[in-house]
Amino acid sequence: MPYYYYYYFDPTYVLVLIGAVFCILTSVWVNSSMKKYHGVRNSRGLTGAQAAERILMDAGIYDVRVECLQKGAGDHYDPRSKTVRLSYENYNYATVTAVAVAAHECGHAKQHQESYAPLKFRSALVPVVNIASNLGLPLIILGVILSWNEVLIQIGIWAFALAVLFQLVTLPVEFNASRRAMQSMEVSGMLGVSEAQGAKKVLTAAAMTYVAAAASSILQLLRMILLFGGNNKRRD
DSSP states (O other), X not given: OOTTOBTTBOTTHHHHHHHHHHHHHHHHHHHHHHHHHHTSBOTTOOOHHHXXXXXXXXXXXXXXXXXXXXXXXXXXXXXXXXXXXXXXXXXXXXXXXXXXXXXXHHHHHHHHHTTOHHHHHHHHHHHHHHHHHHHHHHHHHHHHHTTOOHHHHHHHHHHHHHHHHHHHHHHHHHHHHHHHHHHHHHHHTOSOHHHHXXXXXXXXXXXXXXXXXXXXXXXXXXXXXXXXXXXXXXXX
């Protein structure tokens, strides 16, 4: 049994608990902010779709489409098809949240147009991370089953580390998109002063979901290193 086990209790579970609590609290904050400002109609009467089209036009971006997703689908920008995709609510409703989210996704479109370095790096990581994230834990488990095969375990840990790196690279991309969103809304005057403050709260809360996900993944990686890294083989 590894030296850090006490009375058959694995203290590294505390890392998992911390990450889970952080993610839950962040989710509650995001849902509360989104819901609150989804109930606030913006004074210009702009839907998310109209806001996105105006921001793209003002930025001189004419080759990006704005599409409506089905209810329940998440907002995102697809660089492959150059499409800003908004949820049904954000596309059709004239709320502060709708405008803020639309402006954020247009921020990604601006990043793409300008070849923003962190976005390019994140895009380059996608195919590698898709494979690594699916192999990391299975390789570690297989390594443990095969009498603590150090090679498989280390490869699994490094694969999981790549997924963590992807989430860390995502942070500057998301924060930069939110900053661009605030600038676009301010320059265009599409929100009033109090509405802009609400939009900032929405974007800040949304950005924290990425912070929470990255922090949780880092804690999980640390736990894997403590449990399986080095020569910490289980002993009776």
